[in-house]
Each structure stands twice: as C-alpha cells, then as structure tokens.
Amino acid sequence: MSTETLVATGNKAHSHGPGSPVPLQARSERPTSYDVDVFPVPNGREEEWRFTPVKALKALFEDAEGTETPKIDATGPERVEIETVVADALKVLTPQDRPSAIAWKRSASALAVRIPNEAELTEPVHVNVASLGGRGFTHLIVEAGRHSRGLVIIDHTGAGELSGNVEIKVGDGAELRVVSIQQGDHESIHLAQHDSVVGRDAKLKHVVVTLGGKVVRINANVRYAGPGGDAEFLGVYFAESGQHHEHRLFVDHEATNCKSNVLYKGALAGDDARSVWIGDVLIRAAAEGTDTFELNRNLVLTEGARADSVPNLEIETGEIEGAGHASATGRFDDEQLFYLQARGIPEDAARRLVVAGFFNDIIGKIGVPEVVDHLHEVIEAKLARTAQLSESAKAALGQ
Amino acid sequence: MATLEIRDLQVSVDTEAGPKQILRGVDLTIAGGQTHAIMGPNGSGKSTLAYSIAGHPKYNITGGTVTLDGEDVLDMSVDERARAGLFLAMQYPVEVPGVSVANFLRTAKTAIDGEAPKLRTWVKDVNTALASLEMDPEFATRNVNEGFSGGEKKRHEIVQLELLDPKIAILDETDSGLDIDALKIVSTGVNRFAEKGDKGVLLITHYTRILRYIKPDFVHVFVDGRVAEEGGPELADELEANGYERFLKAAAK
Numbered sequence: 267m268s269t270e271t272l273v274a275t276g277n278k279a280h281s282h283g284p285g286s287p288v289p290l291q292a293r294s295e296r297p298t299s300y301d302v303d304v305f306p307v308p309n310g311r312e313e314e315w316r317f318t319p320v321k322a323l324k325a326l327f328e329d330a331e332g333t334e335t336p337k338i339d340a341t342g343p344e345r346v347e348i349e350t351v352v353a354d355a356l357k358v359l360t361p362q363d364r365p366s367a368i369a370w371k372r373s374a375s376a377l378a379v380r381i382p383n384e385a386e387l388t389e390p391v392h393v394n395v396a397s398l399g400g401r402g403f404t405h406l407i408v409e410a411g412r413h414s415r416g417l418v419i420i421d422h423t424g425a426g427e428l429s430g431n432v433e434i435k436v437g438d439g440a441e442l443r444v445v446s447i448q449q450g451d452h453e454s455i456h457l458a459q460h461d462s463v464v465g466r467d468a469k470l471k472h473v474v475v476t477l478g479g480k481v482v483r484i485n486a487n488v489r490y491a492g493p494g495g496d497a498e499f500l501g502v503y504f505a506e507s508g509q510h511h512e513h514r515l516f517v518d519h520e521a522t523n524c525k526s527n528v529l530y531k532g533a534l535a536g537d538d539a540r541s542v543w544i545g546d547v548l549i550r551a552a553a554e555g556t557d558t559f560e561l562n563r564n565l566v567l568t569e570g571a572r573a574d575s576v577p578n579l580e581i582e583t584g585e586i587e588g589a590g591h592a593s594a595t596g597r598f599d600d601e602q603l604f605y606l607q608a609r610g611i612p613e614d615a616a617r618r619l620v621v622a623g624f625f626n627d628i629i630g631k632i633g634v635p636e637v638v639d640h641l642h643e644v645i646e647a648k649l650a651r652t653a654q655l656s657e658s659a660k661a662a663l664g665q
Numbered sequence: 666m667a668t669l670e671i672r673d674l675q676v677s678v679d680t681e682a683g684p685k686q687i688l689r690g691v692d693l694t695i696a697g698g699q700t701h702a703i704m705g706p707n708g709s710g711k712s713t714l715a716y717s718i719a720g721h722p723k724y725n726i727t728g729g730t731v732t733l734d735g736e737d738v739l740d741m742s743v744d745e746r747a748r749a750g751l752f753l754a755m756q757y758p759v760e761v762p763g764v765s766v767a768n769f770l771r772t773a774k775t776a777i778d779g780e781a782p783k784l785r786t787w788v789k790d791v792n793t794a795l796a797s798l799e800m801d802p803e804f805a806t807r808n809v810n811e812g813f814s815g816g817e818k819k820r821h822e823i824v825q826l827e828l829l830d831p832k833i834a835i836l837d838e839t840d841s842g843l844d845i846d847a848l849k850i851v852s853t854g855v856n857r858f859a860e861k862g863d864k865g866v867l868l869i870t871h872y873t874r875i876l877r878y879i880k881p882d883f884v885h886v887f888v889d890g891r892v893a894e895e896g897g898p899e900l901a902d903e904l905e906a907n908g909y910e911r912f913l914k915a916a917a918k
Contacts, residue, residue, distance in 0.1 A: 600722070605759040607743035608719050608752075609773035609825065616744070619772060623763025623808070 293516055293546040293580065298360040302329045302371055305364035314363060317542040317574055319510055322481050325401045326365045326429045326457055331372060334400030336428055338377050342391030346416075347380040356407050358433040359461035362485060366459040369403040369429040376405035376433075379418060383411035383437065390417040390634070397424030397454060404430035408444060412437035412465065417634065420446045427455040434462035436470045438492065443471040445637050449644070450479035452508075459485045464524070466492030473632050474530075476503040476511045477644050483512040490521040493555075499528040500631055501543075502641060504648050505571070507536025507655075514544040515560070519553035528560035531628045533621060533645075534571035535652040543593075546578045549586060557587035564595040565624050567617075567652055614653045621649055667697035667750065667832035667863055668734055669718075675728035676710075676717045687713045689890035690729065695833060697863035700879065702901065704870055705887030706909045711869045712756060714887075715837040719753040720746050733833065748777055750832030754822040754839050761809035766821070767791065769809045770828055777829050794827045797857070799850050816847040823854035833865040834858060840875035852878030873905040888912045 296314070297304055307327045308315040320327075340348045353376050361367035379391055395404055408418050414437065422428070428450070436442045450456055456479050464470045476482050488497045497517065505511040517526045532541045543562045564573035577591035598620070606616035625645065629638055676688035687710045695701050705711050717724045718731055720743040731738040733749055741749060761769065770791060775781045782790070792802050798820040810818050819839055826834055836855065840848055856879060859866050868879060876898070884900040885892045886909075893912050894900065 599759075601759045602761050604719075604721055604743060605755070606761065606769075606773075608747055608755075609769075609829065610744050610747035610776035611772055612744045612776065613742070615772065615776070619764055619769075620761060623761055626763030 293578065294518070294548050294550075296362065298362050300361060300367060300370055302364060302367040305361075305367055308364065314514075317544075318483060318512060319481060322455065323365070323457070325427050326368070326455065329368050329371070332400065332402040334398050334402045334426060336398065336402040336404050336424065336426070337394070337396040338404050338406065340377060340379050340391060340393040342379070343387050343389045345382055345385050346387065346391050347378070347382065349378055350375045351378045351407065352376070353405055356409065356433050356435060358435050358463050359431050359459060361431070362459060362487070365429045365457045366431055366485070369405065369431050373403045373405035373431070376407050378407040378409065380409045381411055381414045381416040381440075381442070383414060385411065385414045385416070387414075387416040390419050390636075393418060393420040395420060395422045395424075395428070395430065397426035397428040397450065397456075399425045401427045404428065406430065407433045408442070409435045410437055410440040410442040413439040415441045417443045418445070419634070419637065420444070422446070422448045422456060423450060425451040425454050429457045432458060432460040434460065434470065434472070436462065436464045436468040438465040439467050440465060441469040443473070443634070445473040445475065445632070445634055446484070447637070447640075448474070448476040448479055448482045448484070450482070452478065452480060454479045455481045457481075457483050460487070462486075462488040462497070464488060464490045464495035464497050467494035469496045471498045471500070473634075473637070474501040474503075474513060475637065475641060476501070476513070478509075479511075480508065481510045481512075483514070485514045487516040487518065488526070489518040490524045493522045493524065495521060495524040497524075497526045498631075499526070499530075500628055501530035501532075502625060502628055502632070503530070503532040503541060504645060505532065505534045505539040505541050506648060506651065508538050510540045510542070512542040514546075516546045516548070517558065517560075518548050518550070519556045519558065520550045522553060523555035524553065525556075526558045526560075529628055529631065530562045531564075531625060532573065533565045533567055533624065534573055535567040535648065536655060537570040539568075539571035541573045543573075543575045544578070545576070545591065546580075547589070547591070548580045549582060549589060551582040554583055554585040555587055556589065558589050560591045562593045563624075565598065565621065566595065567598045567621070568656065614649075617653065618646065618649050621645065667865055669695040669751070669833045669865055669867075670732045671718070671729070672731075673729035674714070674717065674731060675726070676713055677725050677727050678713075678723060679725070684725065686727070687724075687890050688717065691891055693867075693885065693892065695865040695867050697832065697865050699883065700859055700866040700868060700881045701883045701885065702868045702870060702876060702881035703885050703887050704873070704901065704904055706913060707871065709887045710890040711871075711887050712837055715753055715835045715867075715869055718746075718835060719743065719751065744776065747829075747831070752826055752829060752831035752834045754819075754826060754834065754836045756838040756841065758810045758818040758822055760811045762811055764809050765806055766809055767805040770805075770825065773825070773829060790828060794824045797827065798824050798854055800824065815842040816844065819843060819851055820847065820854075823851050826858055827854060830861075832863070833867065835867045835869070837869050838871060839868075840870055840872060848875060849878060855879055873901050876901045886912055888915075
C-alpha cells in the first residue's frame with residue numbers, strides 16, 4: 267500500500283525525541299515567540315516537523331538576511347489603503363516556528379492592505395508575491411475595518427525559497443474573504459504562517475489553493491476577538507511527482523458562540539507526491555456555545571503517492587453546540603471508472619469527471635469565479651499530465 | 666439486424682490460490698428482437714458472463730469469442746464496447762460523488778452519439794425518461810447513485826437504458842432487491858426498450874418473478890459456468906415449480 271492515514275484524536279500525550287525544548291502536551295502549550303532562538307533548527311523528529319522534508323529547508327532555517335527581496339505589491343479599488351508599514355504595526359501574528367520567526371525578524375517592513383470601516387468592496391484586492399529565485403521573506407497585513415466587506419486574493423508565484431507571514435484582522439461585524447494561491451515553479455519552496463483574528467460577529471472565509479512548488483507548508487491559525495465570530499477555512503491542493511504540500515491549521519476557540527468550519531480536499535498523482543494535513547481545534551473552557559467541524563479528504567490517483575491526515579480535537583468544555591471531525595484518504599476507485607466507461611465515456615474523460623466530482627463541493631464553496639476558473643484549468647492540466655504518465659507506464663510494462 | 670454472438674467463452678478470475686475458472690465454454694446468440702433469460706443458482710457464473718461481455722478488468726478471457734455484428738468485442742476497451750451498442754445494467758450501480766445525474770447522462774450521451782445532444786430536446790428527453798420510471802425530475806440534480814435507495818439505483822439504470830438506446834441490453838439481476846411496484850416499473854421500462862424493434866435483451870436473474878412481467882423468447886439455465894439446458898418460456902415455468910434442484914444434481918454427478 268502506498269497510502270497511509272493517521273488519525274489522532276483528543277488530548278493524547280505525545281512523546282518527543284531529544285531536541286524538543288519542552289514536553290508538549292497540547293497544541294495550546296506550544297511556544298510562540300518573536301525571538302528566533304526560542305526555536306532550535308528542526309531535525310525532523312519534532313511533532314510539528316515530523317512530516318516535513320526538513321533537509322530541503324536548510325536555507326530557510328538559517329537566521330540570516332535574505333539573498334533577495336521578493337516582489338510584493340497590491341492593487342484594488344480606490345477606497346482600499348495600500349501602504350508599507352513597520353513590521354510590528356499590527357502584531358496579530360506571533361511566530362510558531364523558526365522560519366516564521368526569521369521571516370518576521372528579517373522583513374524590515376510589511377505591506378498593509380486596509381479596507382476602511384463600513385466599506386463594501388465590489389471588486390477584489392489583488393496581492394502579487396513573486397520570489398525571483400533567491401531566498402527571501404515577506405510580511406503582509408490584511409485588515410478589514412468594522413462592518414466592511416471585502417475579498418483579497420494573494421497570488422504566490424516564482425522560483426525561489428520564500429518564507430512569509432500573513433496577518434489578518436477582521437473587524438467587528440465585518441465580512442472578509444482571503445484567498446491565498448500557491449503556484450510557485452517546480453523547484454520553489456514556500457513556507458508561510460497565516461494568523462487571523464476574527465472580531466465580534468465578524469466572518470472570515472480563508473481559502474488556500476496550493477497548486478505548485480516543491481515544498482509548500484502553510485500554517486494557518488485563527489482565534490476570535492469576541493463572541494459570534496464565524497471562520498470558514500477551505501483548502502484545495504493537488505500534489506504531483508516530487509511535490510510536498512503541507513497544510514496545518516489551528517482553530518483556537520476561546521470566545522463564546524463562535525463557529526468554525528474547516529474543509530480541505532487534495533488530490534495526489536505521481537511518484538513521491540506527498541500531502542500532509544494537520545487540523546488542530548481547541549475549544550477552551552470559556553468557549554461555550556462553540557460549533558466546529560473539520561474535514562479532510564484525499565484522493566490518491568496513482569501508485570507511489572502518499573497522504574497523511576491528522577485531525578485533532580481538544581475540548582475543555584461540554585457546553586458546546588457541536589464539535590466533529592472526519593478524515594479519509596482513498597485510492598482512485600476503479601469501479602467508478604468502469605461504471606462511467608460502461609456508459610461510453612472514454613477513460614481520460616471518466617477520470618476527469620471523477621476528480622472534478624471529488625473537488626466539486628469545495629470549489630462551489632470557494633465562490634470566487636476567477637479563482638474557480640483558474641482552479642478548473644490547472645486541475646485539467648494536471649490530469650492531462652497524470653494521464654500521460656500512466657500511458658507511458660503502461661507502454662513500459664508492455665515492452 | 667443486431668447480433669451478439671458468444672462462442673465457447675472461457676473466463677477466469679485471479680484468486681489468492683491462483684486463477685479460478687468461472688466460465689467453461691458459453692455459447693449464446695442474441696439477435697435483435699429477441700429477449701433471452703439466463704437463469705441459474707448463485708455462483709453459476711451469470712454475473713461473470715455479464716461483466717466479461719462489458720469488459721470488467723477483473724475477468725480474464727482465457728478462450729472463445731464475443732462479437733457484435735461481426736466486430737470483435739473482446740478487442741475493445743470498456744467504453745468502445747458501450748459505443749458499439751452494448752449496455753450493462755448493473756446489479757450494484759456505483760456512486761460517483763460530486764457528479765450530477767444530469768451531467769453524467771449528458772456526458773454519456775455525447776460519448777455514445779459522438780456529438781452533444783441538442784439542449785432543448787435533451788432536457789425534455791431526460792425528464793420524460795425519469796417520469797416513465799416514476800422518478801422525480803429532481804433526481805437529475807443529485808449526484809450519481811449517491812444516497813439512492815436500492816430501487817432508485819435500478820430505476821436509474823433503466824433511465825440510462827432508455828436514453829442511451831443501445832443495440833443489446835444486458836440486465837444483471839436488475840430485479841434483485843426490488844419490491845413489486847418497483848419491479849413492475851422497471852419491467853415496463855425494459856419492455857418499452859425491447860419493443861423499439863431490433864433490440865436484443867439478455868436478462869440475467871436468479872428468480873422467475875420478473876418473468877411474469879418480461880416475457881422471454883428463450884430461457885437458458887446456467888450451471889457451473891456453462892449453459893446446462895435451453896428452451897422456451899416453459900423452461901421458466903418448470904424452474905418456478907421445481908427450482909434448480911434437478912440441474913444441481915446433474916452437475917454434481
């Protein structure tokens with residue numbers, strides 16, 4: 267078997283090898299700091315690094331100036347304020363690992379995108395982040411003023427090694443959608459931490475779309491500044507041969523009557539295609555009335571690909587509306603293929619139909635036409651490559 | 666005239682203990698305008714015959730031929746067989762999450778015909794087919810077989826039979842698990858297909874019950890991977906009265 271599903275539930279005590287700074291019992295007890303030295307260079311045995319190819323990340327573990335300044339700019343409707351600010355202008359984010367702490371320290375300034383109070387944007391804000399080929403750091407701040415509405419699309423491209431921090435603040439009563447697309451070149455590396463704080467009665471939809479890059483690791487965290495907040499975290503990824511796509515989430519419920527809903531879906535195709543999904547949800551004792559659900563599904567299209575999925579729910583109060591999680595990793599179902607082919611549909615079209623079906627619900631939830639269209643295009647292209655791969659594999663077997 | 670000819674068909678499956686022979690030389694000819702019933706006890710190889718004709722990769726053809734109007738079926742891929750005019754109504758239709766019935770039917774019809782159906786008449790055709798199987802038009806928006814009851818899955822198979830309009834329909838235990846009302850609805854659908862003329866039907870069943878509603882021209886009793894006895898509808902009546910006892914004893918000798 268080339269697939270493996272790991273499921274860990276509840277307040278399990280984890281054992282740690284040498285090198286762990288403190289014995290970590292729960293997600294909430296993990297260190298967070300702006301001080302790089304709090305985080306030793308990972309060796310791959312740490313709980314938060316054990317799935318990651320740390321050897322490939324050496325350059326981003328090194329506490330030194332970048333060799334390039336990645337391009338970062340934003341365009342949007344006139345009312346949106348776009349300016350460069352000092353790094354500690356907002357401080358919604360506290361680094362949770364070494365690359366994030368280094369990125370914080372080595373980014374002299376941050377690009378801030380601010381949607382004014384009560385502004386209702388009808389057009390999206392586009393942020394382009396391009397790594398030119400060296401090692402670089404970025405820092406982005408997205409702030410939605412109270413009772414505002416807006417959509418920010420962050421597009422990550424390029425060839426280098428990038429470590430970036432993204433801070434998101436959703437004001438009281440505001441509704442913000444943030445889409446982060448990772449589509450770096452095949453050899454690119456992208457590490458990121460996204461920290462969000464959701465205001466009273468505010469709504470955040472955070473969408474991660476990971477389509478390219480040798481190693482992509484997104485660590486997304488959300489907490490609530492007041493009661494009535496609603497956070498929806500969606501993720502779509504498609505890892506191909508030699509790619510590692512890792513998504514880690516931490517939903518921290520402390521305010522009362524808040525909602526969170528996490529849905530991540532990924533496909534994998536090709537040798538050594540790898541995905542990791544870690545979903546940590548903590549419902550603190552004070553967080554009465556919490557309603558949370560998280561779900562991860564993986565579709566393994568070919569031999570040699572592997573998906574790991576670890577949902578984790580810590581509950582400190584029983585006074586909640588609901589809490590649940592689910593995770594499943596399945597192989598491409600040959601019976602589905604047979605059924606569709608038996609109705610005259612050629613094999614490649616049948617595969618496309620099944621994969622489109624797999625992603626259908628989550629793509630519907632993303633609800634941003636330009637992102638959805640792009641996603642369809644890229645998935646089509648990836649499936650065409652997968653079909654070519656299996657054709658040449660068949661040809662090789664036939665010889 | 667459409668003709669499906671099966672000659673000396675031998676089929677095995679791979680098991681942990683090595684290949685296991687299931688079909689041991691099957692001869693059958695199904696011509697347009699004819700309805701054939703294949704009856705037999707569990708494990709006699711009836712479903713293997715259906716899936717082998719459709720091209721399921723699990724079954725290894727070890728001998729014999731299958732031709733449709735002279736064309737070599739065994740040389741075709743699964744989808745080529747369907748486009749050539751073969752249709753298999755499955756005993757356990759597969760769920761396809763996220764793919765709507767409407768999208769599925771349209772994709773299949775486009776593949777079979779080689780061109781997309783005309784939008785206006787197509788929607789009407791789908792609704793008519795659903796209505797004739799007493800299925801709500803809302804089914805078109807649901808995902809393929811997902812959350813369908815056993816009866817709804819079988820009716821959905823017959824909806825596809827009506828819309829895709831093959832030359833030869835193979836129905837693999839379409840009657841199993843159906844209550845009497847659903848059985849009548851499904852049978853009416855199959856009869857409507859058969860009455861279009863020049864359509865061949867191969868009805869595979871364990872029970873005689875469905876033969877009260879679909880009248881076969883020929884009945885073949887299947888035992889131990891081959892046809893043990895052939896006859897007209899009267900053979901079904903005998904099976905109704907006496908069961909498979911006589912054939913099983915003969916096979917055990």
